[in-house]
Amino acid sequence: xxxxxxxxxxxxxxxxxxxxxxxxxxxxxxxxxxxxxxxxxxxxxxxxxxxxxxxxxxxxxxxxxxxxxxxxxxxxxxxxxxxxxxxxxxxxxxxxxxxxxxxxxxxxxxxxxxxxxxxxxxxxxxxxxxxxxxxxxxxxxxxxxxxxxxxxxxxxxxxxxxxxxxxxxxxxxxxxxxxxxxxxxxxxxxxxxxxxxxxx
Numbered sequence: 001x002x003x004x005x006x007x008x009x010x011x012x013x014x015x016x017x018x019x020x021x022x023x024x025x026x027x028x029x030x031x032x033x034x035x036x037x038x039x040x041x042x043x044x045x046x047x048x049x050x051x052x053x054x055x056x057x058x059x060x061x062x063x064x065x066x067x068x069x070x071x072x073x074x075x076x077x078x079x080x081x082x083x084x085x086x087x088x089x090x091x092x093x094x095x096x097x098x099x100x101x102x103x104x105x106x107x108x109x110x111x112x113x114x115x116x117x118x119x120x121x122x123x124x125x126x127x128x129x130x131x132x133x134x135x136x137x138x139x140x141x142x143x144x145x146x147x148x149x150x151x152x153x154x155x156x157x158x159x160x161x162x163x164x165x166x167x168x169x170x171x172x173x174x175x176x177x178x179x180x181x182x183x184x185x186x187x188x189x190x191x192x193x194x195x196x197x198x199x200x
Contacts, residue, residue, distance in 0.1 A: 001098040004039070006068045006135065007106075015061040016097055018077060022050035024091075027084040036075035039064045039099050049084060062099045069168060070103040070136035105199040106133040107140060112173075121182040128174045130197040132166040138199050140164050142174050145194040153191065154181025163200070 002014035022028050032046040040063040048056055062075065076096040083089050112127040132138050140163065144150070147157045156179035166172045176195060 001100055002062050004062060004064045004068075004099060004101050005104075006064050006066055006101055007104045008066055010066065012064045012066055012068070013061055014099065015059055018046075018058045018060050018095070019055055020046070020048055020050065020058065020079065021055035022052055022081070024081075025052050026089075027051050028081045029084050029087070030079055030081040032077055032079045034060065034075060034077045036062065036073045036099055038068075038071060039073050039075070039101070041075055064099075064101050067135055068101050071101050073099045073101070075099055101135070103136040104134050105136075105138050107131065107138070107197055107199055108133055109195065109197040111195070118178075118180050120180055123177060123179045126176045126178060126193060126195070128176065128195050128197070130164070130166060130172045130174055132168055132170050132172075134199075135168050137165060137167050140166055140172075140197050141200050142195070142197045144176060145196050146192070150178075150191065150193065155179065155191070157193075 002016050004012055004014045006012045020030055020032065027049065029049050034041045034044055042061050042063065046058055050056065074096055076094065079093045081091045108131045110129050112129060116124065118124050130140055142159060142162060142164065144157050150157055158177040160175050164172050164174065176193065178193065
């Protein structure tokens with residue numbers, strides 16, 4: 001099998017070798033066509049002439065576009081051989097290999113409202129948007145990294161859930177509910193909420 005790395009910046013190319021052998025008693029002409037849905041195969045066709053007992057090794061490469069979806073593609077090679085002098089006694093053979101477009105994870109997150117003014121003893125909801133920039137469905141874990149510090153300052157912090165599923169190229173709104181303290185004894189009335197989303 002051939003593995004294709006399709007992360008941004010990667011080549012998206014993987015190669016293997018195909019061996020074509022003449023196990024007969026006559027010189028033969030062999031035509032081979034290669035195909036695989038969703039990836040580009042190079043070369044797509046090969047034509048060779050082989051003496052009895054002869055063989056040749058041909059490099060075969062598969063290419064997928066950067067950020068292609070995670071999948072497995074079956075590449076098939078159909079070979080047709082005929083005697084060189086007469087073009088008779090055709091023999092067909094099939095072979096193949098698997099191409100795996102590898103999974104990769106890439107995640108981004110942003111606050112819908114970077115700054116919010118809230119009075120003491122009030123409950124409010126912070127909205128964050130998590131975006132799956134990878135090529136397959138991902139489980140993400142979310143947390144408020146400084147929840148303990150906020151709670152020490154009198155805040156209450158609550159998440160609707162700690163894990164979510166996001167499809168490839170999907171977006172997911174995540175809510176954090178905050179209850180402010182009845183009074184703020186700190187000298188600084190500005191508090192930062194550090195939200196993290198990460199793939200599991």
